[in-house]
Amino acid sequence: MAKRGALITFEGMDGSGKTTQLRRLAARLRAEGRTVLETAEPGGTAIGRKIRQILLDSKNQELSATAELLLYFASRAQDVDESILPALDRGEIILADRFTDSTLAYQGCGRGLGAQTVVLLDRIACRGLRPDLTLLLDMSVETGLARARARNSIESSAETRMDEQSLAFHRKVYEAYGALAEREPQRIRRINAGAPIGEIEHEIWKQVQAYFEKCHV
Numbered sequence: 001m002a003k004r005g006a007l008i009t010f011e012g013m014d015g016s017g018k019t020t021q022l023r024r025l026a027a028r029l030r031a032e033g034r035t036v037l038e039t040a041e042p043g044g045t046a047i048g049r050k051i052r053q054i055l056l057d058s059k060n061q062e063l064s065a066t067a068e069l070l071l072y073f074a075s076r077a078q079d080v081d082e083s084i085l086p087a088l089d090r091g092e093i094i095l096a097d098r099f100t101d102s103t104l105a106y107q108g109c110g111r112g113l114g115a116q117t118v119v120l121l122d123r124i125a126c127r128g129l130r131p132d133l134t135l136l137l138d139m140s141v142e143t144g145l146a147r148a149r150a151r152n153s154i155e156s157s158a159e160t161r162m163d164e165q166s167l168a169f170h171r172k173v174y175e176a177y178g179a180l181a182e183r184e185p186q187r188i189r190r191i192n193a194g195a196p197i198g199e200i201e202h203e204i205w206k207q208v209q210a211y212f213e214k215c216h217v
């Protein structure tokens with residue numbers, strides 16, 4: 001029987017180390033002979049990367065909360081249609097740096113647009129596709145923001161519009177992630193992102209192996 005694919009998402013605050021851990025997991029899976037598609041949101045496709053520029057450019061201060069929400073979903077819809085669904089059909093493992101949980105936390109809660117609106121748009125953009133497993137890298141708001149802002153200043157990044165939001169905004173995002181993890185403990189696994197990098201990698205590997213075994217991936 002052909003092995004089925006899986007969509008594994010990485011979530012967490014800015015600066016929580018998601019991207020580093022995603023790459024490490026991809027390398028481990030490939031070393032096992034699995035075919036892995038790495039994607040990121042916003043971004044993931046050529047069109048998504050153009051949308052990402054609009055979303056994260058700190059010059060775009062006038063972007064309204066609703067336009068922001070729709071742009072995150074526009075990028076995701078493109079990624080789902082162009083990359084994720086075809087890769088799942090081929091039986092691949094998709095590792096996504098953020099997915100709809102980010103929108104629930106940042107726009108639904110942080111911006112106060114509400115979970116119902118986000119869920120409605122998710123149905124349109126993702127057409128029922130849900131992550132099989134979500135790794136939530138749990139790090140305090142202050143530590144994460146300090147890391148994200150330090151990185152932005154070193155790389156003189158133009159992608160700072162979201163990191164520049166207030167501490168109160170990021171606290172709401174953090175709380176929303178906590179609530180999501182409590183609501184769906186089977187899917188969302190909390191990982192202590194304050195641990196040494198190698199330990200985090202090991203913990204993620206354990207969680208992924210357990211999921212693969214349980215679900216015959």
Ligand code: TMP
Pocket residue numbers: 014040041042056072098099100102103104106107162163
């Ligand atoms: P990244 O730096 O992890 O790529 O994420 C870009 C920023 O966009 C980050 O601050 C989180 C934010 N974001 C949202 O606000 N809503 C979303 O749906 C996604 C995917 C990201």
